[in-house]
Amino acid sequence: MSSGSPGPPAVRGGMLRRVLSIAANTFRETVRNKILYVILAFALFVIGLTWFLADLSMGELTRIIADVGLTSIHLFGVTIAVFLGITLVSQEVDRKTIYLILSKPVPRWEFVAGKAAGLSSTLLLTTALMAATLFVVHFLYGGKAEPGILIASAGIYLELVLLVCIATLFSTFTTSTLSAMFTLALFLIGHLSTHLVRFGGQSKSAAVRAVSSGLFYLLPNLEVFNLKNGVVHGEARSLEALAGMVGYFACYGGAVLLLACLLFERKDFK
Amino acid sequence: MTPGGAIIEVENLRKSYATDFWKKRTRVLDDVSFSVGENEVVGFLGANGAGKTTTIKIINRLAFPDSGTVRLFGEDGVARFASRRRIGFMPEQPYFYEYLTGMEFLGLCGRLNGMGGRETRRRAVAMMERVGLAAAGGMAIRKYSKGMMQRLGLAQALLHDPELVVLDEPMSGLDPMGRMDVRAIISELKSAGKTVFFSTHIISDVEALCDRVILLDRGRKLAEGTVAGLVGNEVQFIELVFSSPPGGEAGPDMPPCIRFSRAADDLVVRVRNVDDANLWIAKMGGRGSKLRSMTQVKPKLEEIYVERLSGTAGGEGRDAS
Numbered sequence: 107m108s109s110g111s112p113g114p115p116a117v118r119g120g121m122l123r124r125v126l127s128i129a130a131n132t133f134r135e136t137v138r139n140k141i142l143y144v145i146l147a148f149a150l151f152v153i154g155l156t157w158f159l160a161d162l163s164m165g166e167l168t169r170i171i172a173d174v175g176l177t178s179i180h181l182f183g184v185t186i187a188v189f190l191g192i193t194l195v196s197q198e199v200d201r202k203t204i205y206l207i208l209s210k211p212v213p214r215w216e217f218v219a220g221k222a223a224g225l226s227s228t229l230l231l232t233t234a235l236m237a238a239t240l241f242v243v244h245f246l247y248g249g250k251a252e253p254g255i256l257i258a259s260a261g262i263y264l265e266l267v268l269l270v271c272i273a274t275l276f277s278t279f280t281t282s283t284l285s286a287m288f289t290l291a292l293f294l295i296g297h298l299s300t301h302l303v304r305f306g307g308q309s310k311s312a313a314v315r316a317v318s319s320g321l322f323y324l325l326p327n328l329e330v331f332n333l334k335n336g337v338v339h340g341e342a343r344s345l346e347a348l349a350g351m352v353g354y355f356a357c358y359g360g361a362v363l364l365l366a367c368l369l370f371e372r373k374d375f376k
Numbered sequence: 377m378t379p380g381g382a383i384i385e386v387e388n389l390r391k392s393y394a395t396d397f398w399k400k401r402t403r404v405l406d407d408v409s410f411s412v413g414e415n416e417v418v419g420f421l422g423a424n425g426a427g428k429t430t431t432i433k434i435i436n437r438l439a440f441p442d443s444g445t446v447r448l449f450g451e452d453g454v455a456r457f458a459s460r461r462r463i464g465f466m467p468e469q470p471y472f473y474e475y476l477t478g479m480e481f482l483g484l485c486g487r488l489n490g491m492g493g494r495e496t497r498r499r500a501v502a503m504m505e506r507v508g509l510a511a512a513g514g515m516a517i518r519k520y521s522k523g524m525m526q527r528l529g530l531a532q533a534l535l536h537d538p539e540l541v542v543l544d545e546p547m548s549g550l551d552p553m554g555r556m557d558v559r560a561i562i563s564e565l566k567s568a569g570k571t572v573f574f575s576t577h578i579i580s581d582v583e584a585l586c587d588r589v590i591l592l593d594r595g596r597k598l599a600e601g602t603v604a605g606l607v608g609n610e611v612q613f614i615e616l617v618f619s620s621p622p623g624g625e626a627g628p629d630m631p632p633c634i635r636f637s638r639a640a641d642d643l644v645v646r647v648r649n650v651d652d653a654n655l656w657i658a659k660m661g662g663r664g665s666k667l668r669s670m671t672q673v674k675p676k677l678e679e680i681y682v683e684r685l686s687g688t689a690g691g692e693g694r695d696a697s
Contacts, residue, residue, distance in 0.1 A: 127487040128488075134475065206467065206470060206472070208437065210485065210488045211461045211488070212488050213457060374438075375433065
């Protein structure tokens with residue numbers, strides 16, 4: 107049985123290699139998921155359909171194509187992120203495939219990070235495909251390239267990755283159904299949280315104002331990633347605003363993923 | 377004390393699980409301590425629900441004890457990762473990524489174990505061949521039978537040439553040929569200087585393979601020792617086989633015996649000790665009967681196991697607050 111050596115073979119690579127191996131395996135798993143192709147095909151069909159919608163409508167046609175197209179990328183992206191994200195870790199636990207991974211020299215946080223990175227790679231591919239399709243449709247109809255579509259799609263992508271982090275967090279300690287409910291609830295709240303702080307600010311009670319303000323910082327503010335209006339109405343965002351968006355994504359996403367790793371660290375597998 | 381230094385040291389392990397939020401916790405391990413020495417093959421024997429798998433999960437950091445310690449190669453096995461490269465683990469009824477082929481899965485295992493690409497390929501081919509899956513390496517795992525999955529589980533456990541191999545019910549789901557193969561692999565690991573710790577409820581496997589055995593029942597260690605040590609040197613009985621005497625019957629005034637029976641043309645007599653055996657040999661010889669065989673019968677591990685379990689049956693319940 108032995109190769110003749112007194113100990114195990116020399117160790118190659120380190121943390122990055124293990125995380126990338128888990129990410130690559132997750133990418134392979136998700137791109138082989140038939141549901142992904144069904145959602146993606148439907149998304150591309152709807153984006154293609156904006157051409158005909160624009161023909162039927164009055165007003166500025168290229169704006170309508172950008173508006174409907176980016177909304178499609180957003181909604182179909184969220185569908186993919188949530189429905190693949192909620193099973194990201196829980197499915198490994200349910201199917202017990204995790205036993206063979208975590209019994210190897212793989213820290214648990216590397217497993218969580220690798221899973222999230224793998225699904226984020228799949229989302230990068232699908233978002234890029236949808237954005238490229240919309241870009242081409244817009245260009246063919248309007249006759250000029252609109253780089254704002256790609257920038258707005260990048261904003262959508264960051265939001266999707268943030269949702270993957272949130273879904274991963276729930277996936278580490280609850281069932282897929284509850285994970286889906288919690289993640290979708292946070293998605294909706296995340297797009298309304300600016301209203302929450304505005305309404306809270308109008309209250310005469312200092313306690314209500316403090317609570318609404320606290321919730322605003324605790325809950326995700328997904329409107330930060332919404333660059334669609336800028337493209338549709340031709341209002342470009344400043345570089346500072348884009349840097350703020352990336353910074354918010356890094357801080358909030360990092361914190362959520364860190365919490366997921368901490369919760370997963372001492373989880374018992376029965 | 378274990379020979380050659382302890383590879384696994386488990387001390388006062390306690391573990392309980394909450395089966396339901398509102399219910400009391402169920403204690404599955406209660407003050408379990410044992411050690412496994414270098415180059416030993418140790419069997420972890422117990423009925424279903426005895427706590428074998430929970431102990432193995434704690435050793436492999438898949439579960440955490442309420443209290444107690446696990447040390448692997450002298451390190452804190454729960455906290456540290458360094459020792460994990462030196463362990464090969466096969467869970468009970470291993471599950472795999474079914475969209476991968478057998479060789480792809482071993483490739484992933486190699487990378488996670490910190491092996492180089494060339495080394496992984498070389499070892500993966502060798503291990504697939506060793507476990508009898510050489511022809512199935514390119515086949516998707518979803519097409520594997522239960523026995524093939526068990527073999528693949530063994531291949532991934534041995535891929536990185538670990539010093540310690542921990543196997544949870546390695547014979548489960550295997551046909552007789554598969555069981556023979558696994559037995560041969562465990563013997564080869566022993567010959568190669570490896571340490572093997574495996575759980576089972578098949579006593580004949582323990583008797584055939586193990587240097588030592590640990591008996592577990594309802595979360596408690598019942599006994600630990602060598603198979604010979606547990607069985608003891610005591611002779612259970614002596615079995616004598618005589619040819620039938622002329623006339624067919626043994627006759628009156630025979631010496632004491634435990635059992636007297638007929639088997640074809642022979643008379644089979646079980647006696648307690650050598651003195652009684654000698655009395656029987658003399659008596660039957662005087663009646664023209666020949667002694668065909670005489671066998672000392674020692675108790676089997678299975679009988680010891682059942683006896684120990686019976687001794688604890690009806691004892692304390694397992695529930696703990």
